[in-house]
Amino acid sequence: MQNSAQTGKSGPLIKQKQTASRGRGTFKKNGFLYLLLMPALLLTLIFKYVPMYGAVIAFKEFSPIRGILNSEWAGFKYFEKFLLSPNFEVIFMNTLKLSFYGLLFGFPIPILLALMLNQVRKAGAKKNIQLFLYAPNFVSVVVIAGMLFIFLSPTGPINAIATWIFGQPLMFMTDPAYFRWVYILSDIWATAGWASIIYVAALAGVDPELHNAASLDGASLMRRIWHIDLPTIKPIMAIVFILAAGGIMSIGFEKAYLLQTSMNLPSSEIIATYVYKVGLQSGDYSYSAAVGLFNSVINVILLLTVNFVVKKLNDNQGLY
Amino acid sequence: MTVKNTPFDRFLLVLNGLFLTLAVLVVVVPFVYIIVASFMDPTVLLNRGLSLNPSDWSLEGYRKILSNDAMIRGFFNSLLYAGAFAIFTVLVSICAGYALADDTLAGRKLVMTLFLITMFFGGGLIPTYLLIRQLGMLDTPWALIIPGAVNVWNIILARTFFKSIPKELKEAANVDGASEFKIFMRIVIPLSKPIMFVLALYAFVGQWNSYFDAMIYLENSKLFPLQLVLRSILIQNQAAPGMIGDQQAMAELKRLSEMIKYSSIVISSLPLIVMYPFFQKYFEKGVMVGSLK
Numbered sequence: 001m002q003n004s005a006q007t008g009k010s011g012p013l014i015k016q017k018q019t020a021s022r023g024r025g026t027f028k029k030n031g032f033l034y035l036l037l038m039p040a041l042l043l044t045l046i047f048k049y050v051p052m053y054g055a056v057i058a059f060k061e062f063s064p065i066r067g068i069l070n071s072e073w074a075g076f077k078y079f080e081k082f083l084l085s086p087n088f089e090v091i092f093m094n095t096l097k098l099s100f101y102g103l104l105f106g107f108p109i110p111i112l113l114a115l116m117l118n119q120v121r122k123a124g125a126k127k128n129i130q131l132f133l134y135a136p137n138f139v140s141v142v143v144i145a146g147m148l149f150i151f152l153s154p155t156g157p158i159n160a161i162a163t164w165i166f167g168q169p170l171m172f173m174t175d176p177a178y179f180r181w182v183y184i185l186s187d188i189w190a191t192a193g194w195a196s197i198i199y200v201a202a203l204a205g206v207d208p209e210l211h212n213a214a215s216l217d218g219a220s221l222m223r224r225i226w227h228i229d230l231p232t233i234k235p236i237m238a239i240v241f242i243l244a245a246g247g248i249m250s251i252g253f254e255k256a257y258l259l260q261t262s263m264n265l266p267s268s269e270i271i272a273t274y275v276y277k278v279g280l281q282s283g284d285y286s287y288s289a290a291v292g293l294f295n296s297v298i299n300v301i302l303l304l305t306v307n308f309v310v311k312k313l314n315d316n317q318g319l320y
Numbered sequence: 321m322t323v324k325n326t327p328f329d330r331f332l333l334v335l336n337g338l339f340l341t342l343a344v345l346v347v348v349v350p351f352v353y354i355i356v357a358s359f360m361d362p363t364v365l366l367n368r369g370l371s372l373n374p375s376d377w378s379l380e381g382y383r384k385i386l387s388n389d390a391m392i393r394g395f396f397n398s399l400l401y402a403g404a405f406a407i408f409t410v411l412v413s414i415c416a417g418y419a420l421a422d423d424t425l426a427g428r429k430l431v432m433t434l435f436l437i438t439m440f441f442g443g444g445l446i447p448t449y450l451l452i453r454q455l456g457m458l459d460t461p462w463a464l465i466i467p468g469a470v471n472v473w474n475i476i477l478a479r480t481f482f483k484s485i486p487k488e489l490k491e492a493a494n495v496d497g498a499s500e501f502k503i504f505m506r507i508v509i510p511l512s513k514p515i516m517f518v519l520a521l522y523a524f525v526g527q528w529n530s531y532f533d534a535m536i537y538l539e540n541s542k543l544f545p546l547q548l549v550l551r552s553i554l555i556q557n558q559a560a561p562g563m564i565g566d567q568q569a570m571a572e573l574k575r576l577s578e579m580i581k582y583s584s585i586v587i588s589s590l591p592l593i594v595m596y597p598f599f600q601k602y603f604e605k606g607v608m609v610g611s612l613k
Contacts, residue, residue: 033418220329285446
């Protein structure tokens with residue numbers, strides 16, 4: 001009794017003191033926090049937002065001597081140039097196909113892997129499998145491309161098998177027909193394990209009692225996966241899907257450029273590599289910026305659309 | 321306690337184990353091939369493939385690669401760039417993450433939106449390149465270290481971490497009269513070692529493995545990071561200059577360029593192999609914090 005009376009008395013007192021000290025400290029405290037925020041904010045404004053302004057050169061006849069401000073306006077000239085150029089359809093479709101097929105195969109495989117890993121009961125075995133499957137994610141893209149050139153060369157180990165089956169080596173790196181397969185399968189090889197980690201972590205949080213109860217009720221393994229595991233990771237699937245589908249046109253430059261050979265260009269030239277070539281190799285800044293901007297805008301539209309659709313299908317749960 | 325499985329379920333579980341074993345093999349075999357091949361005599365490798373006969377083994381590939389200036393310089397350049405990048409990234413992300421974790425900070429939503437927009441929209445390659453050039457960072461290591469240091473994911477990771485630190489800890493220090501600066505340095509920083517470690521590892525590996533920025537921003541070959549040197553060896557099939565005398569025949573040149581491919585891959589992966597066990601500890605932790613929802 002006495003105890004509670006005491007706390008009852010001193011409670012408001014402490015509160016008062018705290019609010020007072022907070023009131024005095026707010027500006028000073030927040031001043032310090034703003035200071036901490038400054039480096040990240042400045043770097044973002046300079047290296048992310050200034051280039052966004054710089055993208056106006058897509059609408060100008062940019063000359064490095066006159067600078068962005070003083071270069072003359074060109075309107076939509078460079079966008080028209082790209083859209084009307086004979087390359088447009090090929091490059092656009094290459095980009096779209098490469099990422100669409102990449103998503104088609106790349107999205108479900110990590111989920112499958114996670115569901116399978118989740119069924120491994122021995123914790124030690126599970127850890128070891130994960131350790132191996134995550135490893136390729138840490139290999140550089142240059143090394144991966146280099147390994148592909150080694151393994152898929154006409155005299156390489158894969159072609160030793162292919163020659164045995166087909167009677168002749170397959171020209172993986174030079175025949176445009178193979179480019180997408182090489183790109184997508186090696187991507188899955190490199191990233192599927194790592195991409196599964198987020199699902200594995202979510203599945204680890206499932207209460208084992210749920211599985212026990214379901215199995216007592218006669219639910220088979222597949223039914224338990226379908227009714228317990230899948231719903232658990234559904235929200236994560238939605239987010240991963242939106243991010244991946246929204247980035248469908250921003251497929252990375254790095255690997256495509258490395259895997260390009262003069263022979264496979266008909267299927268390996270994508271918007272990102274084209275932007276690099278016309279911009280930095282040929283110095284056609286405005287045209288290249290226009291192509292890049294065109295790509296970015298499509299990307300944003302895609303992201304918003306996919307988010308909208310997923311939200312509708314997924315009980316109003318989207319990215320935002 | 322254990323789940324009751326039907327015979328068919330048990331069959332599925334066996335199948336599951338087989339599939340996962342297969343997946344592990346698919347991942348491991350290429351690495352094993354590269355490592356074994358790096359110790360092989362290149363002529364034997366070209367003509368007969370891998371061999372377990374010690375007389376077909378050779379350390380020539382390693383000797384060549386370790387006596388190659390471009391490779392060694394690239395290795396230390398990369399070490400320097402990746403180290404500096406990791407430190408810089410961690411500092412920026414920790415500071416921003418800590419500030420944004422405070423619910424009383426006015427304008428934090430606006431700032432967060434500013435950060436998030438950059439995840440989905442950017443000025444593009446050319447405008448960024450022109451900016452770097454205008455800032456005089458072209459052909460300097462700064463172009464690799466500074467612009468990429470702000471990464472929205474890292475800031476979100478740090479912010480999520482700081483939100484999990486109990487408020488009482490800071491309030492207690494506040495009551496004791498410690499200044500905000502002191503709280504940050506004495507309490508927050510020591511507590512955030514795990515997140516700093518995770519961020520540093522990711523940043524280091526990211527920088528160590530990238531070649532694109534170096535390719536567009538650097539011209540002086542003495543500044544090249546390892547991945548650019550590797551690219552010339554692995555992709556462009558150019559044995560680095562100085563490795564092959566002019567008088568040597570084409571066949572020898574091909575032999576050499578084949579030979580150093582394997583050893584260069586192994587050498588370039590060494591730092592990552594050393595770091596990998598440290599990663600393991602933080603794998604799930606790092607990603608879970610990042611999943612944020």
